[in-house]
Amino acid sequence: MTTARLVSYGIAAVIAAFATAARAQANIDVDEHRTTPVPHRYIHGILGDAKFQIALPDNWNGEFLMGARGFSGDENSSGAFKTVGLQKGYAYALSDQGWNRFTIIDSPEHKYYESRRRILQLTSYTKALIGRYYGTQARRTFIEWMGSNARFVRNFDVIASRIDDIIAMRTANPDWDPASEPLSPPLTADQLQALLNIYNMPAHVGGLAYNTGRVPGSEYRWPPASPQWPLGSYNAILGYVTTSLAKFDPFYDPDGDGVLSLDEMKAWDPNLSPPPVQNDLRRFDNTGDLRRPIIIAQGSHDPIVSPGETRVYERLVEAHLGSRARDFLAVYFIPGMGHGGAEYDAALSAQLDALEKWVDWHQSGGLTGSPPPDVLVGGLGSYPRD
Secondary structure (H helix, E strand, C coil), X not given: CEECCCCCCCXXXXXXXXXXXXXXXXXXXXXXXXXXXXXXXXXXXXXXXXEEEEEEECCCCCEEEECCCCCXXXXXCCHHHHHHHHHCCCEEEEECCCCCCCCXXXXXXXXXXXXXXXXXXXXXXXXXXXXXXXCCXXXXXXXXXXCHHHHHHHHHHHHHHHHHHHHHXXXXXXXXXXXXXXXXXXXXXXXXXXXXXXXXXXEEECCEEEECCCXXXXXXXXXXXXXXXXXXCHHHHHHHHHHHHHHHCCCCCCCCCCCCCHHHHHHCCHHHCCHHHHHHHHCCCCCCCCCCCEEEEEECCCCCCCHHHHHHHHHXXXXXXXXXXXXXXXXXXXXXXXXXXXXXXXXXXXXXXXXXXXXXXXXXXXXXXXXCCCCCCCCCCCCXXX
């Protein structure tokens, strides 16, 4: 049996290993047969303190697709992932991970970190249920997964009045350098610095320095969503700050009045947080110590998860595995792709196909399936071979 992980943000397909989770007793409130999008058994309940759904298709392909719903949503926020998965014959499960980002600040018992435990718990429970329901275990298990946000919004506020001009200049000249080619009228000194601050956001992980800034060319995805800029992400990014900051850093209160104003939230800098907060944030870091193969495909214009995060992960893997890194990790970017939405949904089927071929290739020693190409050509479904 292959245990693997499919992590999705913007557009991403990732394979990794995870440990066996502790078993728990589920309380089921719905267990019925449904016909949409394909005939399947639908189960809903609570496992520990996490709500979940499970879908077992009548025409099962012998494999299991586990959702993780990213940073937002709940056990029902499966989007097109569940639809595509069931249509391809996968058993499917999704949990709310025991917390909701809109209420987590007021819930002392809830923590973002508990996601790891709840995902493993539901994985273990669903695999056991699959074995009982179908009379055989799943051959493979795939899992789907989503400090720069405050920095982004406070700098965007400075350039907001000029964002249309910035987008127009970038569209006319993809190689535009705002430091040497001023707009007309020019940006003020503060506006220019704020724009550069969005492009360049120094960060570090595992001893490696990297840039978590937004990519030049993605400016049309920065403003608040509007008819003019329907792909704008400002409000979504600000939402992550307002619903999460107090949970990440409970010590932060600049004026000591017990209330965080919007301006105070935008000014937060995790590098200035006390050691307990720094240690807690470090717990979310990846190490790059891969034991199973990973495919990562990300939108090159993702405004939510910076492409810099993926690039430094590649460096982490290379630091651990050296020359063997290419056998475990393949990274490529989808030109112009953002974070989620219709663009992402349209690529889900190809994403799963790429994952299956990658696992086939490893399990067969290269006799079947295919590794991803060194350079993405013709979309996720393209696999040029030597």
